[in-house]
Amino acid sequence: MNETESKEQAEYERRRAARRAARAKRRKREMRIRTALILFGVAVVMITGWQAFRFFRGKKAKPVAKEVPVVRKIIAEPPEYDVQLLTVNEYSRPGSVLERVRGVVVHYTANPGTTAQQNRDYFEGLGQSGETYASSHFVIGIEGELIQCIPCQEIAYASNDRNEDTIAIECCISDETGKFSEATYNTLIHLAAWLMGRYDLEIDDIIRHYDITQKACPKYYVEYPSKWEELKKDIREYIDAYGIVEDSTTDAET
Numbered sequence: 001m002n003e004t005e006s007k008e009q010a011e012y013e014r015r016r017a018a019r020r021a022a023r024a025k026r027r028k029r030e031m032r033i034r035t036a037l038i039l040f041g042v043a044v045v046m047i048t049g050w051q052a053f054r055f056f057r058g059k060k061a062k063p064v065a066k067e068v069p070v071v072r073k074i075i076a077e078p079p080e081y082d083v084q085l086l087t088v089n090e091y092s093r094p095g096s097v098l099e100r101v102r103g104v105v106v107h108y109t110a111n112p113g114t115t116a117q118q119n120r121d122y123f124e125g126l127g128q129s130g131e132t133y134a135s136s137h138f139v140i141g142i143e144g145e146l147i148q149c150i151p152c153q154e155i156a157y158a159s160n161d162r163n164e165d166t167i168a169i170e171c172c173i174s175d176e177t178g179k180f181s182e183a184t185y186n187t188l189i190h191l192a193a194w195l196m197g198r199y200d201l202e203i204d205d206i207i208r209h210y211d212i213t214q215k216a217c218p219k220y221y222v223e224y225p226s227k228w229e230e231l232k233k234d235i236r237e238y239i240d241a242y243g244i245v246e247d248s249t250t251d252a253e254t
């Protein structure tokens, strides 16, 4: 072997070693990538499996709690009432649209001994006298008689800030205590119960004028809050006793 030959040999060996090293390096890198891919795959399988397990376990557990439809009772018929709509006028029947009923406001007339008819006629007279702004959708008399003065799709002037979204009921009284007679009370319970169903209201949507303005109206039921609570309880019990399971239609015209 001459000098040139041994140089070539050495060069050849060096290249071979370099190639081998490069191959090894490549193999190492491929191995790392493969390992990473496998680990990733395992992780995906595990997470998906866990989710599937939870999903099916949840599915198995749920059918027991069947969806029970809420049975809601409503009073289908209002108490008997006389419709005597006021003439449209700026003092008692503005004719403005009441878009959505969100409550019922109970009032008292503060005028012992007057009848439902007299109170209705007083509201009608305001159109001429212009004495004040006042009215109510319904007036209940001492004998339990009921007059409608304003259609339920229009606002009344009775409840200040809540005129826009409530129905007003005026209750006549026989004396200064402001306590409703039994007949007035019974008509009020029936009317409020019917309105709750008609407008999809809760018992706490039945409020006193007092609850809006702190005015002592209806007097007796402001002075004796327990009597007001009792009145609301009587409405609930009335619905329980005489209500029918809700049918999606409501049909009264006024």
Ligand SMILES: [Zn+2]
Residues within 6 Å of the ligand: 106, 107, 108, 158, 209, 217, 218
């Ligand atoms: Zn009032």
